[in-house]
Amino acid sequence: MTGRVVIAGASGFIGRFLAAAFIIDGATVSFIGRSGADARWGDTARIAAILDGADLLVNLAGKSVNCRYNEANRAEILRSRVETTRELGEAIRSCERPPALWVNSSTATIYRHAEDRPMTEADGEIGAGFSVDVATAWEREFFAGELPGTRRVAMRMAIVLGNGGALIPMLRLARFGLGGPQLDGHWFATAARRAAGTFHEFRARGGRQRFSWIHIADVLGIIQFLRGRADISGIVNASSPNPSDNRTVMRTLRTVLGAPIGLPAPRWMLELGSIAIRTETELVLKSRWVIPERLEQLGYSFEHPELASAIRDIVRSVDSAGKEGLRS
DSSP: OOSEEEEESOOSHHHHHHHHHHHHTTOEEEEEESTTSSEETTOHHHHHHHHTTOSEEEEOOSOOSOSOOOHHHHHHHHHHHHHHHHHHHHHHHTOSSOOSEEEEEEEGGGBOOOSSSOBOTTTOOBOOSHHHHHHHHHHHHHTOSOOTTOEEEEEEEOEEEBSBTTHHHHHHHHHTTBOSOBOOOOOOOOHHHHHHTOOOOOOOOTTOOEEOEEEHHHHHHHHHHHHTOTTOOEEEEESOSSOEEHHHHHHHHHHHHTOOOBOOBOHHHHHHHHHHTTOOTHHHHSOOOBOOHHHHHHTOOOSOOSHHHHHHHHHHHHHHHHHHHHHO
């Protein structure tokens, strides 16, 4: 993938992976972000300058949702997505040679809690609550206004598995004998959390909340596929065609790691633990059942379609990185 690529919000593990892959493939990569980037947020003229003549823009900007959903964090989660997307749109409109393709991160969390059927681009039902409100506002801003020279694709990404992100703490739990299922249950709701849309209602039983996922190599593969298909725009579900559930994911982790014991974590334990480590139980208890219907219809071939082989590949990568770190 040669040419000029611009990545906005490349500080996370997805952005770092994509940047390294693009550079290896011979692309010239520029970055938009905070300190140390080629262009900083708020300097729209400079952003436009590095976008002018670019082949591809990938926007991953946004505060991590791995935090407590207090008022300040909720405001920043929303602002950091909507305002950066708006600024990119403004910059593109001022370009003489706008980027041909703009791929914007979105989230599969936009769909409702689903235990009955999978959600596709064509018939998936949008959910409710804070996370869904953020996702819909983000996509609304992304598709706002005319950009005649730039094709836009919103990637509704499932949980991305790689050497970073959500999988790493799950691997640690499994290695220490705590890799059992995360079990939903009844919990106390406050009026404030209900009003803010941040309280997770008890629904899935026995660790059977669906777990839609995608290997990070397929995030790259999908972007490469989109770049080569000028007929694709709009919404794309970026998820494996073989979603799993929480109980199966944790069992697969234990099998790959050779961990014989995996103690389950009931809702009360998850709630207390999430307070201690400053996160939210929604991240593990919401049932995300998403299918990449458009990608399959369009002929994209997944590099890692199966959960067990994907996890084995990532564990090898994590172990190899650890050994390299010890040598250096």
